Each structure stands twice: as structure tokens, then as C-alpha cells.
Amino acid sequence: SQQGEEDPQALSIQEGENATMNCSYKTSINNLQWYRQNSGRGLVHLILIRSNEREKHSGRLRVTLDTSKKSSSLLITASRAADTASYFCTSGGTSYDKVIFGPGTSLSVIP
Amino acid sequence: NAGVTQTPKFQVLKTGQSMTLQCAQDMNHEYMSWYRQDPGMGLRLIHYSVGAGITDQGEVPNGYNVSRSTTEDFPLRLLSAAPSQTSVYFCASSFTGDSGIAQHFGDGTRLSIL
Numbered sequence: 564s565q566q567g568e569e570d571p572q573a574l575s576i577q578e579g580e581n582a583t584m585n586c587s588y589k590t591s592i593n594n595l596q597w598y599r600q601n602s603g604r605g606l607v608h609l610i611l612i613r614s615n616e617r618e619k620h621s622g623r624l625r626v627t628l629d630t631s632k633k634s635s636s637l638l639i640t641a642s643r644a645a646d647t648a649s650y651f652c653t654s655g656g657t658s659y660d661k662v663i664f665g666p667g668t669s670l671s672v673i674p
Numbered sequence: 675n676a677g678v679t680q681t682p683k684f685q686v687l688k689t690g691q692s693m694t695l696q697c698a699q700d701m702n703h704e705y706m707s708w709y710r711q712d713p714g715m716g717l718r719l720i721h722y723s724v725g726a727g728i729t730d731q732g733e734v735p736n737g738y739n740v741s742r743s744t745t746e747d748f749p750l751r752l753l754s755a756a757p758s759q760t761s762v763y764f765c766a767s768s769f770t771g772d773s774g775i776a777q778h779f780g781d782g783t784r785l786s787i788l
Contacts, residue, residue, distance in 0.1 A: 662722075
């Protein structure tokens with residue numbers, strides 16, 4: 564199994580600002596995924612980046628991966644109040660294994 | 675297409691009671707799993723299954739049983755409920771074969787044990 568750990572634990576920004584959160588992991592990975600959890604709801608998959616990719620974009624989301632530092636970052640540009648949520652990362656190996664999540668980053672976007 | 679359906683949405687139990695949390699998916703996913711999430715915390719994996727007839731323990735399996743008799747269903751059983759099991763329980767599913775596959779989550783079961 565593989566697990567990522569998110570940093571910071573909590574982040575508060577003004578609407579329109581960019582939000583950056585980080586994920587660190589310990590072993591070699593095949594891919595890394597980011598999920599969002601709105602209050603009281605299940606997790607929703609946001610984006611996946613594979614180990615041979617360095618950067619990936621999806622709308623206002625930008626994910627980077629640095630395998631030499633075993634870390635990833637999720638950037639949300641021009642944040643909105645609706646981006647208020649917890650964000651989790653999880654990493655995967657080359658074969659299928661149980662999926663474990665880190666403690667998450669709680670993002671608050673203030674209107 | 676319903677996705678992952680969890681029932682019930684809310685449940686209150688007394689200490690020592692037993693109950694089964696239901697999880698069903700209609701996407702023909704091989705992989706299914708159960709997590710618990712305590713207030714202000716991340717998700718902890720309880721049990722998971724990579725296919726019908728196959729189950730395995732996660733991070734916090736004690737006090738919980740699972741079975742996987744069909745691809746669609748993955749019920750979680752609390753044998754003798756304890757206050758420490760008060761939590762929100764999430765079920766998730768996905769295809770296997772490639773570890774980089776998105777998990778689909780249900781909306782959770784909120785369980786309180788008095």
C-alpha cells in the first residue's frame with residue numbers, strides 16, 4: 564500500500580487568491596491522485612498524475628510531481644468559495660493495492 | 675446510473691448491538707473498500723476486496739467483518755457496537771488492473787453509538 568501525507572493541515576485564503584497544498588510520499592510510485600471532499604460528502608476524484616509526468620492541468624487545477632523529492636503539489640488558481648473543502652492525496656504502485664489516504668488539507672476560501 | 679449507494683444514511687445504536695451497513699455499486703467494479711472518518715480526521719481503511727470471494731484487512735479492521743459474495747455488494751458488519759465506533763463510514767469502489775484508477779465514493783453512513 565502507498566500513502567501520501569498532505570501539508571499544510573489547514574489553509575485559509577481570500578476568494579480570488581491561489582491555493583497551494585503539498586503531498587509527500589515515501590516509496591517509489593506509479594501515479595499520484597488528488598481528491599476533494601466537501602463537508603459531509605464522499606471524496607471526489609480530481610486528477611491523476613503518472614510518475615513519468617511532471618505537470619498536469621485540469622481547469623483551474625495544476626498538479627506537479629517531483630519524483631526526486633517524492634512530493635506533489637496541487638495548485639488551485641483564482642479560488643472560489645465553492646473550493647472550500649478538504650483535499651487528499653493517495654499514491655499508487657505498479658500493481659493494484661489497497662488505497663490509503665493521508666490526513667488531508669482543509670481549505671477555507673473566504674468570500 | 676446510481677454509482678455507489680450506501681444505506682442507511684443515518685443510524686443510532688446502543689452499545690452491544692449489531693448491525694450491517696450496506697454498500698452496492700452498479701459499475702461492475704472489482705475493487706471495493708470501507709473507510710471510517712472521525713470528526714476532523716482523514717479516512718482510515720477498514721477492509722477491502724479485490725473481487726467476489728476475496729477480502730482483506732485495512733488499517734483498522736478490529737470490530738468489523740465483511741464479506742463479498744457478489745461483485746455488486748460489500749456489506750460491513752459491526753458485531754458488537756462500541757462508542758469508539760461512532761463515525762462516518764464511506765464505501766468506495768473502482769476497477770483494478772492499474773493502481774491509477776479513480777475511486778468512486780458513496781455519500782456515507784453516519785453512525786452514532788450510545
